[in-house]
Amino acid sequence: MTGALALRLAALALLLAFLFDPAAFAPVFAPLAQHGAPAIYSQASLLDLTVSHLRIVALATAASAVLAITLGILVTRRAGAEFLPLSRAIVNIGQTFPPVAVLAVAAPLVGFGEAPTFIALFVYGLLPIFENTLSGLQQVSPAVMEAARGAGMGPWRRLWEVELPLASPQIFEGVRLSTVIAIGTATIGSTVAAKGLGEVIIAGLLSDNTAFVAQGGLVVGVMAVLIYDAMGAAERLLLRRLGVLAD
Amino acid sequence: MIVIEGATKRYGEATVVDDVSMAVESGSMTVVVGQSGSGKSTLLRMINRLVEPSSGRVTIDGVDVSTVPGPQLRRGIGYVIQGHGLFPHRTVAQNIATVPRLLGWPRDKTRARVEELLALLQLDPKQFASKYPHELSGGEQQRVGVARALAAGPKILLMDEPFGALDPIIRLKAQDDLKALQRRLGATVLLVTHDMDEAFRLGDRIAVLNEGRLQQCGTPAELLLRPATPYVQQLVGSSDRSYRLLALTTAAEAVEAGPAEGLPGIDGGATLREALAEIVWRDAPALAVLAEDGKPLGRLSLQAILARGRPQ
Numbered sequence A: 001m002t003g004a005l006a007l008r009l010a011a012l013a014l015l016l017a018f019l020f021d022p023a024a025f026a027p028v029f030a031p032l033a034q035h036g037a038p039a040i041y042s043q044a045s046l047l048d049l050t051v052s053h054l055r056i057v058a059l060a061t062a063a064s065a066v067l068a069i070t071l072g073i074l075v076t077r078r079a080g081a082e083f084l085p086l087s088r089a090i091v092n093i094g095q096t097f098p099p100v101a102v103l104a105v106a107a108p109l110v111g112f113g114e115a116p117t118f119i120a121l122f123v124y125g126l127l128p129i130f131e132n133t134l135s136g137l138q139q140v141s142p143a144v145m146e147a148a149r150g151a152g153m154g155p156w157r158r159l160w161e162v163e164l165p166l167a168s169p170q171i172f173e174g175v176r177l178s179t180v181i182a183i184g185t186a187t188i189g190s191t192v193a194a195k196g197l198g199e200v201i202i203a204g205l206l207s208d209n210t211a212f213v214a215q216g217g218l219v220v221g222v223m224a225v226l227i228y229d230a231m232g233a234a235e236r237l238l239l240r241r242l243g244v245l246a247d
Numbered sequence B: 001m002i003v004i005e006g007a008t009k010r011y012g013e014a015t016v017v018d019d020v021s022m023a024v025e026s027g028s029m030t031v032v033v034g035q036s037g038s039g040k041s042t043l044l045r046m047i048n049r050l051v052e053p054s055s056g057r058v059t060i061d062g063v064d065v066s067t068v069p070g071p072q073l074r075r076g077i078g079y080v081i082q083g084h085g086l087f088p089h090r091t092v093a094q095n096i097a098t099v100p101r102l103l104g105w106p107r108d109k110t111r112a113r114v115e116e117l118l119a120l121l122q123l124d125p126k127q128f129a130s131k132y133p134h135e136l137s138g139g140e141q142q143r144v145g146v147a148r149a150l151a152a153g154p155k156i157l158l159m160d161e162p163f164g165a166l167d168p169i170i171r172l173k174a175q176d177d178l179k180a181l182q183r184r185l186g187a188t189v190l191l192v193t194h195d196m197d198e199a200f201r202l203g204d205r206i207a208v209l210n211e212g213r214l215q216q217c218g219t220p221a222e223l224l225l226r227p228a229t230p231y232v233q234q235l236v237g238s239s240d241r242s243y244r245l246l247a248l249t250t251a252a253e254a255v256e257a258g259p260a261e262g263l264p265g266i267d268g269g270a271t272l273r274e275a276l277a278e279i280v281w282r283d284a285p286a287l288a289v290l291a292e293d294g295k296p297l298g299r300l301s302l303q304a305i306l307a308r309g310r311p312q
Ligand SMILES: Nc1ncnc2c1ncn2[C@@H]1O[C@H](COP(=O)(O)OP(=O)(O)O)[C@@H](O)[C@H]1O
Pocket: B011, B016, B034, B035, B036, B037, B038, B039, B040, B041, B042, B043
């Protein structure tokens, strides 16, 4: 077992221990809590908050992926090429518009809670996946595509058996990037009353309790790193199965 | 037989292939030669409908290809391109099995066929079947490309500069191998190249294309002896046309009766060009032409060789 893997397993164990029994960690955070304020956030279960947090990240990123990959495929078809500039513009605006601003616009329209958070994360996650899908599909060698067509593969087969497998490393990379960005960004959902770890941080900021801010931030940060790595490992496994990655 | 009638392709203003008519006999190898941009690839790709002609038509054994759906047509025609275009995420065996899989062949039949083809192209199945294209040399990749094109046993093979990516020494061997393979399979091959030497080495017939127009389609000897246009004349070259002509005949074809004792020997399959070089090198008046088993077939004199190097 490599040192890096051991470190990650240790981090995971610590994270799970903290989420299942936060009270046990009170002595660790107590120095950060002033004037006898509670050291551990207890308005809601940290485990519940984490699960909700990850759920909305997963839903929003999955939705971004579906739309961004579909768009990427469409604009790389001959018939869809003219929509490339438009799609790119839309996706770019999605990224330029700060998620907080999206929340501010969306909340009055769809109400408070998870819906506006979902929208903000979804919009924000489109660009990395779209651009990666695009470059992945565009870098497939013309000779390979010509050979596929020359062998009598139809357009669907070429897409499914040649283009997507060969573009998949980049596509996965885009999804991974969007996921990690969303894990961090989802904390702002708590400003519109979505259940999530942002709640802990905001409670800490409002009551001037650094212990809350630290534990909310740490859980989010450690999760982001672990999930990023885990997705990387899953990705390599999948790519090997697709034959895209050499053993 | 492939018959091309008045094939024309226009892209906007440009006429890339201009009213080309020619026929490719079954079981023969025809080489289309011309400079880069002369429309060779476009002409070739009209046959398997990767390009649709603006006018004119192509028939294969009397069937107009435009009446056959593209993918179905292409599964029945081998296609080899420059730089091979092997699928980088598929093993050698999977690459070769591409068309059989599209045709829904049973697994056992496909596997047997893949092994047969690997052996045919001098690639040890045990060693190569499970390799990925990036693990192969240029020459091996090229051969896998040919094996993939032959997988479903097509009668026609279209090859677009198949040796373009190979270095010169491997290229000569690959050309010889292809010629032998074509003879053995009795396949109809239409091969595109910009290399005149390659055309002369391989072609039963050579079609010369210039700016989309067919200049001449004939045997190598016809091109040398009766070039149809100044362009063909310039292309086949006047400085070494005798050598080209000599290279078209074998020693066995030119053998004369007469005593051959004491003369330096030459293989009956050698060309007259090689025979001439041998005479010059050995400073001999004639050569003994030998059959495959080493028995003399007769003699070959300098005069006889020289007479074959000019119009008769
Ligand atoms: N799809 C296309 N659109 C526009 N022009 C093309 C297209 N395909 C080929 N051409 C042009 O047609 C000419 C002949 O091309 P090609 O058949 O590839 O020539 P060759 O194979 O002899 O080099 C070239 O000038 C090329 O730029």
